[in-house]
Amino acid sequence: MYHIASSTHLIMLLQRQSRGCVYSSVHGFQQEEIREKLQAFPGGSIELLTQESGLAVLTINYPSRMNAFSGSMMVDLEERVSQLEGWTDGKGLIVQGASGTFCSGSDLNAVRALSNPQDGMKMCMFMQNTLTRLLRLPMISVALVEGRALGGGAELTTACDFRLMAPGSVIQFVHKHMGLVPGWGGAARLVRIVGSQNALKLLGGAVKVDPELALQIGLAEEVLQGEGTGTPLQRAENWLSVYTKGPAPVIQAVKKVVLSGRELPLSEALRTEKDVFGTVWGGPANMQALASKSKHR
Numbered sequence: 001m002y003h004i005a006s007s008t009h010l011i012m013l014l015q016r017q018s019r020g021c022v023y024s025s026v027h028g029f030q031q032e033e034i035r036e037k038l039q040a041f042p043g044g045s046i047e048l049l050t051q052e053s054g055l056a057v058l059t060i061n062y063p064s065r066m067n068a069f070s071g072s073m074m075v076d077l078e079e080r081v082s083q084l085e086g087w088t089d090g091k092g093l094i095v096q097g098a099s100g101t102f103c104s105g106s107d108l109n110a111v112r113a114l115s116n117p118q119d120g121m122k123m124c125m126f127m128q129n130t131l132t133r134l135l136r137l138p139m140i141s142v143a144l145v146e147g148r149a150l151g152g153g154a155e156l157t158t159a160c161d162f163r164l165m166a167p168g169s170v171i172q173f174v175h176k177h178m179g180l181v182p183g184w185g186g187a188a189r190l191v192r193i194v195g196s197q198n199a200l201k202l203l204g205g206a207v208k209v210d211p212e213l214a215l216q217i218g219l220a221e222e223v224l225q226g227e228g229t230g231t232p233l234q235r236a237e238n239w240l241s242v243y244t245k246g247p248a249p250v251i252q253a254v255k256k257v258v259l260s261g262r263e264l265p266l267s268e269a270l271r272t273e274k275d276v277f278g279t280v281w282g283g284p285a286n287m288q289a290l291a292s293k294s295k296h297r
């Protein structure tokens, strides 16, 4: 009996680790327990639209609360990330908010009800696992920021490879004003994106980051200018299409080598790069390019 329980436990642990989770039962994290707690705070939804082109759009949808994250939306997000992990044709992902604003963080009604430290830690581990898996998806991801990305919403933007901002939009880590620090992994990721000096300023000052400042410190890649050239979503799709053009296995390999370079010590990243290289070397796209004697003038 002990054997069965421990081997099942080990398999679950390995599955969770291979999905890129940070926390498992060895850290006192029981996924089912926290899922049940979160489901008790319903409202809103997370919508996923996958397209034949290999592009997906994930929409945070709770407009009456400025797209704040209810408990059930946190569970929804985890499920959508699982779907994306299994999407073999995926190349690109855009994360956006419904109705012209990104996300106002966690739903303060749920936060008030889950305000004891134990529940707060469980929610934090759940969201860190989900957002870590989001960032590690084998596709290139972009947060399309319109309106406001506040608190947990600002943290969510850092779980994408790139951020594109609409004119007039704001990213603000308001945690200090709430007597908090980021807990969804947003601080650790922010330091890697803008460096520790800038991260300290943004968190310490709860600075309102407009597109100009975001470009200056490297938080945003581009401001989506150009009225009359389509919706912000269409403009984000155009921007992303430059990087997702080509066969899915090649784009996914690109993401994997960059991800391992970003996250792993050099010797491990080099070994991963060798393994990923092996998946594309002699593959259909490689053979086709060799046969067509392509030149890169």
Ligand SMILES: CCC(=O)SCCNC(=O)CCNC(=O)[C@H](O)C(C)(C)COP(=O)(O)OP(=O)(O)OC[C@H]1O[C@@H](n2cnc3c(N)ncnc32)[C@H](O)[C@@H]1OP(=O)(O)O
Pocket (backbone or CB within 6 Å): 064, 065, 066, 068, 104, 105, 106, 107, 108, 109, 148, 150, 151, 152, 153, 174, 175, 178, 180, 183, 184
């Ligand atoms: C992980 C840590 C965290 O994320 S802590 C949460 C951090 N976020 C916040 O504190 C956001 C608080 N909200 C605000 O500052 C404002 O509502 C913002 C987003 C600036 C919008 O202002 P304004 O355009 O004037 O609209 P409003 O205040 O009337 O809001 C419309 C309705 O949405 C609601 N709302 C907004 N944010 C949240 C939230 N995070 N949780 C729960 N509800 C939220 C407002 O309460 C308001 O609802 P109602 O119309 O009064 O019923």
